[in-house]
Amino acid sequence: MGNYPGSLGWGSPETGWCSVKFPFSVAVAIGIGLITLAGYFLNIPVLQTLRMALIEWATTLAAVALLVGIANLFTIHWNKLTSGKVGGLYSAILIVSLVLTLGVVGWFGPTHTYSKWIFNNVQLPVEGSLLALLAIILVVAGVRLLRLRSNMLSIIFIITAMVILLATGPLFGISVPGLTELRSWIAQVPAMAGARGLLLGIGLGIVAAGLRVLIGSDRPYRG
Amino acid sequence: MAEINCPLCGKANPDDFEVCQYCQARLKPLLAPDSAEENSLPQDETGVEEPTSPAAAEIPEWLQELRQDEDSLELEPERSSDELAADISEATGDAGSIPTGTPDWIYEVEQETQRDFDHIEPPPPSPAEPGPEPAALPDWLESIRLGLHGTPGLASSQATEPVESTGPLAGLRGVLAADALISRSRGPATRPAKLRVSANQLVHIDLLRELVESEGKSQPLPQKPSISSEHILRWGIALAVCLAVVWSIIFPGQPAALPAFQEETAELNRLIEQLPDGGQVLVAFDYEPGEFAELDAAASAVIDHLMIQGAYLTLVSTTPLGPVLAERFIEELQPVHHYTAGVQYVNLGYIPGGTASLVMLTGNMPRALPYTIEGLAAWGSESQPVLPPLQGIQNVGDYDLVMVLVDDPDVARAWVEQVEPFISSSSPQGSLGMVISAQLEPIIRPYYDANPRQIHGFVAGLRGGASYARLNGREELVRSYWDSFGVGLFMAVLLMLVAGLMYSTYPLLTRPSKSDSEVKG
Numbered sequence: 001m002g003n004y005p006g007s008l009g010w011g012s013p014e015t016g017w018c019s020v021k022f023p024f025s026v027a028v029a030i031g032i033g034l035i036t037l038a039g040y041f042l043n044i045p046v047l048q049t050l051r052m053a054l055i056e057w058a059t060t061l062a063a064v065a066l067l068v069g070i071a072n073l074f075t076i077h078w079n080k081l082t083s084g085k086v087g088g089l090y091s092a093i094l095i096v097s098l099v100l101t102l103g104v105v106g107w108f109g110p111t112h113t114y115s116k117w118i119f120n121n122v123q124l125p126v127e128g129s130l131l132a133l134l135a136i137i138l139v140v141a142g143v144r145l146l147r148l149r150s151n152m153l154s155i156i157f158i159i160t161a162m163v164i165l166l167a168t169g170p171l172f173g174i175s176v177p178g179l180t181e182l183r184s185w186i187a188q189v190p191a192m193a194g195a196r197g198l199l200l201g202i203g204l205g206i207v208a209a210g211l212r213v214l215i216g217s218d219r220p221y222r223g
Numbered sequence: 224m225a226e227i228n229c230p231l232c233g234k235a236n237p238d239d240f241e242v243c244q245y246c247q248a249r250l251k252p253l254l255a256p257d258s259a260e261e262n263s264l265p266q267d268e269t270g271v272e273e274p275t276s277p278a279a280a281e282i283p284e285w286l287q288e289l290r291q292d293e294d295s296l297e298l299e300p301e302r303s304s305d306e307l308a309a310d311i312s313e314a315t316g317d318a319g320s321i322p323t324g325t326p327d328w329i330y331e332v333e334q335e336t337q338r339d340f341d342h343i344e345p346p347p348p349s350p351a352e353p354g355p356e357p358a359a360l361p362d363w364l365e366s367i368r369l370g371l372h373g374t375p376g377l378a379s380s381q382a383t384e385p386v387e388s389t390g391p392l393a394g395l396r397g398v399l400a401a402d403a404l405i406s407r408s409r410g411p412a413t414r415p416a417k418l419r420v421s422a423n424q425l426v427h428i429d430l431l432r433e434l435v436e437s438e439g440k441s442q443p444l445p446q447k448p449s450i451s452s453e454h455i456l457r458w459g460i461a462l463a464v465c466l467a468v469v470w471s472i473i474f475p476g477q478p479a480a481l482p483a484f485q486e487e488t489a490e491l492n493r494l495i496e497q498l499p500d501g502g503q504v505l506v507a508f509d510y511e512p513g514e515f516a517e518l519d520a521a522a523s524a525v526i527d528h529l530m531i532q533g534a535y536l537t538l539v540s541t542t543p544l545g546p547v548l549a550e551r552f553i554e555e556l557q558p559v560h561h562y563t564a565g566v567q568y569v570n571l572g573y574i575p576g577g578t579a580s581l582v583m584l585t586g587n588m589p590r591a592l593p594y595t596i597e598g599l600a601a602w603g604s605e606s607q608p609v610l611p612p613l614q615g616i617q618n619v620g621d622y623d624l625v626m627v628l629v630d631d632p633d634v635a636r637a638w639v640e641q642v643e644p645f646i647s648s649s650s651p652q653g654s655l656g657m658v659i660s661a662q663l664e665p666i667i668r669p670y671y672d673a674n675p676r677q678i679h680g681f682v683a684g685l686r687g688g689a690s691y692a693r694l695n696g697r698e699e700l701v702r703s704y705w706d707s708f709g710v711g712l713f714m715a716v717l718l719m720l721v722a723g724l725m726y727s728t729y730p731l732l733t734r735p736s737k738s739d740s741e742v743k744g
Contacts, residue, residue, distance in 0.1 A: 052586045059576030059583055059591070066543070066575060110572075110596055111550055111564075119512075119547050127513035136461045139715045143460060143722040150726060158723055162716045168661070168686050169709035170479030184485075187664060192672075195665035202636075 026216045033214045074098060160186060226337055227251070235336060464714050471710040472703075479706055481693035487671050488690050491656045491680025494624060495528050502623040503612060504534045505584075507638070508549040509541050510630040514660060515548065520704045521688035522628050522658040523556055524697055529626070530560040531695075535612035536568035537622070539592065541580050541634065546572045546596050569612045570596040578637045584619040585645040620649025630660040632667075639670050639677050647675070657681040658688070 032054055038044075039051030077091035105115045142161060145154050166176070167183030212218035225238040231248035240250050386396045420428070484492075498504070506526070510518045529536065538549040549570055553562055562568050571592040574580040583591035589602040595610075603609035615621060619642055629635045635657065646653040655677070659667055661684025670677040682691050685708055689701045 052583075055576075055579045055582050055586070056590070058579040059574065062576040062579070109598070110547060111570075116547070116551065119544075120551065123544070124512050124515055127511065128516055131513040131516075135711075135715075136457075136464060139464060139718060140457050140460050142715070142719040143456070146723045146726040150730075155723075155727075158719060162719060165712045165716050168684075169712035170482075170705060171709060171713060173477060173479045180483075188668065191665040192668050196669050199636075199666070199669060 467714040468707045468711045471707040481689045482686055484690040484694045487681050488687055492694050494654050494680050498532050498623055502534045504624045505537045505622045507539050507627045508545040509634045512544055514630040518628055520685050523700045524688050524692035525658055537612050538570040540573050543573050565610055569610050572596040581641040588618050620645050625655045628658045632663055643677050654679040659683050
């Protein structure tokens, strides 16, 4: 084991031949990562069992993290409310809503009429309205685009957006020849080319991030 | 009577006083003794004498040569104390007449002060106190002194310096001579306090001062007009779009035709058609409540088709609000099929962990999701058999079809990458279909176009859902959305087109013509 607390290694920092700090958490992360990765490629029953057990732990920890997040949210807004800061009214509304929903759903169950009433008449309209505003904002942005930046790229962008929108909707039953085909070409050639590049970039980024964690170069669990 | 100013306190004293009568500071420099006394001093002060001590005999030849050179110089005759005193009185202006440059009133005050001091006689020297013994330096020290002052210039200047007559340093020449000039009180040199600053520097100073002074002051925010042109533009656009949509709902016109189906939509329809009687389907509700309008409209025809086929549904979600969305969807949007929880469908609720939770589905589902959303043991217990939708199911590969309703590209990608390989390898009949938001189509389509396919069919947005409904002859499911959707889109395009034309042509119209510019030029 290590020569000083919280470390693994050989030799001593004084001698310097192996003075790299090697915390215990790094060893755990690399070991678990390698076991889980090997479980994907090697059909060994022990590895498969170990991999599934580790993933079960991960899902359990994620559920606990969700509860911790709720408790943290409650604490922050409770402190904000009791300290009399600006916006305390919103914190009070949040706390009352949280406690009320928690009580109703916890007591009656998530499929009870009361629980569904809260969801259908509070949660859905609020979130749906927020997203509906996005449509208006996008239209405003499209209207102002040529005023703010009147160049060739902006014109191409606006024309493309208009073609996609017109071809997506019914257009009062009017059939414009070639419009649907143009929309399909835009969606399947230029848009998909960009999406493939995006997916390739995401894949390479994930591989790089995974390797960095596996070799201990990146330690997101360090806190 | 002449007077001398004290070098320490600056007050006038009679010139025959040795020390100041006010502060006891020495008034006169240590003058050389009389010639008789001088003769009693060692010869080395004035002349050269052969060393008699053993130390003197050891002086090297070069040092002796230096001493001889010093002796050969013509020393300036020493000035007597009387001559020095005359210099002092001359320096202090005591010449018996009004010194030049001194105002009359100062001279009168000095004369009165002098008269007051005239009757004070200096204390006679006590005969009992013998004078100080002349100091006798050892020969070796004397030889060093001679060596140090061996240069002609120094020797000549040393000869002019007075000899200490009293105290332990009596007999030494040039020891801390209190020059009469020191007694003149002189104030510190006055320097101009005003800095020379240029006009440019003054401007910078003022600017810096203003900056420093304004640092602590709160600047009032500029008042924005309560209603600006931007506000009017936004409200106008929002009003136009909303009015168009509401108008189409209140006054429906001729219903527009639903769009023709695409290949991916037809493929998903084929997969559902091929489900066996009583086939088991896993449906994942992985979208947020904000997207419910689009996803509900897009998925209505697909779920309706599944129910028509009599499929057993297992509902899961990787988002916390997904189970409630699923429950609402089955009960409120598909009431005609009378699906009952625990009989035709089972809601297994939320599975935390994101991507890890999807891997759990490929492993041991009874272990990952043991209970329904109502809290029942989904996979059976001693008193309860396994629920019908879950009979024979151990992992996601046992389902005939996996259908994912998703609005997040990362979640969709996780389903494709983590679950689809397991489905394909587990059973040849297993398939993965998706109902996605329209914005995900470019992201999902590469998985559909791949060979072999990683997604076996999908429906994208309201347009895809409408085409799917048309394919199954269930147009009433999407009719209420489709017409108003089209009117809203048309209004948005119209606004962008008008604004684009206006902003493109307005600069051309307002640009001065060539003839005008030539006239002005």
